[in-house]
Amino acid sequence: MSTSIATSHTATPHKGLPPGPKGTWIGGNLSQIGPRRVDFFLMLAQTYGPIASFRAGRWRLFLVSDPELIQQVLVTDARSYIKHFGARTFKPVLGNGLVTSEGDFWLTQRRLLQPAFLKTQVLSYAPVMAELTEAMLAKWVPGTSVDIAFEFSALTSAIALKTLFGLDDHGDRVRVDESLRLTFELLTHRLDSLFQVPLVFPTPANLRLKRAIADVNAVIDGFIAQKQAAPPGNDLLSTMIAAQREDGTQMTAQQLRDEAMTLYLAGHETTALTLTWSWYLLSQHPDVEQKLVAEWQRVLGGRAARASDLSALTYTAAVINEAMRLYPPVYVIGREATTDLELGGYRVKKGYTILMSQWVNHRDPKYFPEPERFLPERWLDGLASRLPKFAYYPFGGGQRLCIGVHFALMEAAIVLATVGQQFKFTLAPDAVIDIMPQITMPPKYGMPATLTRR
Numbered sequence: 001m002s003t004s005i006a007t008s009h010t011a012t013p014h015k016g017l018p019p020g021p022k023g024t025w026i027g028g029n030l031s032q033i034g035p036r037r038v039d040f041f042l043m044l045a046q047t048y049g050p051i052a053s054f055r056a057g058r059w060r061l062f063l064v065s066d067p068e069l070i071q072q073v074l075v076t077d078a079r080s081y082i083k084h085f086g087a088r089t090f091k092p093v094l095g096n097g098l099v100t101s102e103g104d105f106w107l108t109q110r111r112l113l114q115p116a117f118l119k120t121q122v123l124s125y126a127p128v129m130a131e132l133t134e135a136m137l138a139k140w141v142p143g144t145s146v147d148i149a150f151e152f153s154a155l156t157s158a159i160a161l162k163t164l165f166g167l168d169d170h171g172d173r174v175r176v177d178e179s180l181r182l183t184f185e186l187l188t189h190r191l192d193s194l195f196q197v198p199l200v201f202p203t204p205a206n207l208r209l210k211r212a213i214a215d216v217n218a219v220i221d222g223f224i225a226q227k228q229a230a231p232p233g234n235d236l237l238s239t240m241i242a243a244q245r246e247d248g249t250q251m252t253a254q255q256l257r258d259e260a261m262t263l264y265l266a267g268h269e270t271t272a273l274t275l276t277w278s279w280y281l282l283s284q285h286p287d288v289e290q291k292l293v294a295e296w297q298r299v300l301g302g303r304a305a306r307a308s309d310l311s312a313l314t315y316t317a318a319v320i321n322e323a324m325r326l327y328p329p330v331y332v333i334g335r336e337a338t339t340d341l342e343l344g345g346y347r348v349k350k351g352y353t354i355l356m357s358q359w360v361n362h363r364d365p366k367y368f369p370e371p372e373r374f375l376p377e378r379w380l381d382g383l384a385s386r387l388p389k390f391a392y393y394p395f396g397g398g399q400r401l402c403i404g405v406h407f408a409l410m411e412a413a414i415v416l417a418t419v420g421q422q423f424k425f426t427l428a429p430d431a432v433i434d435i436m437p438q439i440t441m442p443p444k445y446g447m448p449a450t451l452t453r454r
């Protein structure tokens with residue numbers, strides 16, 4: 001972004017809407033949003049300032065890009081908002097799990113699951129993360145071609161299955177991942193449509209979606225049944241099953257499935273994308289890759305990374321931060337007002353949606369000079385502690401902060417260092433790399449590359 005996002009705060013609410021592009025009577029600005037919706041968000045912030053307004057069909061939306069205003073939505077006024085319609089669109093598959101639930105119900109579940117994600121607990125997952133990474137590397141053949149996105153998605157989903165559910169990957173994972181991919185494609189399409197036919201009507205699109213969801217559910221139910229048949233372990237799914245046994249009203253079979261599905265999904269795709277985009281950026285910046293390899297040689301000397309190495313892998317952490325700045329796996333979050341209130345001098349009416357886009361904030365030159373440049377060094381002199389709270393927020397913030405933040409950062413560092421010491425990737429010369437913003441942001445055409453042993 002060439003222009004910074006200005007701040008504007010006024011005490012008395014304006015009568016009208018914040019500035020924004022003119023739209024049509026029925027669709028509003030839908031036709032301008034387009035498949036690369038992050039471009040539209042960036043244009044809004046650059047053209048209309050820190051609080052911009054637009055309409056998508058029947059939804060009135062504000063895009064808020066001033067860190068202080070974002071803090072007001074996610075922290076100060078958090079109780080006056082719920083997740084927005086975009087998040088709710090994914091309820092058919094995520095059910096009432098931690099990402100989509102609200103109020104007291106959400107809080108009870110968050111308290112139940114939180115201990116498994118504390119930093120101390122997460123450290124105990126490090127050996128499994130390294131072991132499964134080594135197992136993947138043992139199968140790689142130098143000189144062959146792989147899809148980086150596919151490989152890291154398979155790895156992080158195997159890690160999620162083992163660390164969160166104590167289950168080994170017996171091939172069911174591939175089935176659930178395929179069905180999930182289809183489900184999300186269909187749900188994203190549904191989200192983008194002007195008219196959504198309720199799921200109870202048997203249209204061809206609805207039937208396809210329902211079949212894909214049923215398939216995902218069957219596999220997840222299989223995971224749970226497998227676990228229920230085994231002696232309780234020290235994993236999250238065992239904890240959830242135990243909670244269900246003690247208080248049947250708290251964790252019903254449906255609730256167990258919803259939380260398991262939510263954690264499985266939220267717990268692997270995002271980290272896989274962090275790794276995928278990191279390797280893409282490294283393939284374009286050999287100088288950065290060289291510095292990384294030097295750090296790994298110095299700290300690890302060829303062995304897999306352990307939890308105790310993390311504090312010494314400072315450049316690795318900077319590369320991960322910078323990759324998530326340029327390619328935030330979650331590039332937008334949204335909230336819907338449950339009451340009339342004020343934001344940035346404007347009136348937010350009940351039912352309005354507030355969007356906050358990491359893609360936009362992470363490209364603000366006020367905080368990140370030369371924002372499009374991949375420059376891990378910018379993180380080395382304490383930048384993170386100098387930034388306002390919501391200038392950089394790949395994991396969101398406030399009470400709905402990502403529960404998996406320690407898990408994800410540790411996993412990304414361990415996998416990056418363990419892989420990078422043994423292999424390097426050369427992108428296929430004819431590879432077309434583009435983003436495909438859905439609920440997360442995978443590369444549109446995958447990421448084909450040749451493996452070389454380092």
Ligand code: HEM
Nearest residue numbers: 098099266267270271329330333395396400402403404408
């Ligand atoms: C680089 C990796 C990851 C990124 C960028 C990421 C990003 C996010 C963001 C932005 C949110 C907040 C959404 C909102 O406010 O609307 C969130 C919530 C969540 N994330 Fe993550 N996440 C990552 C990894 C993980 C992992 C590894 C897990 C679990 C193992 C996880 C589980 C969750 C859950 C359960 C929530 C909902 C929390 C709540 O509302 O209480 N995430 N994540």
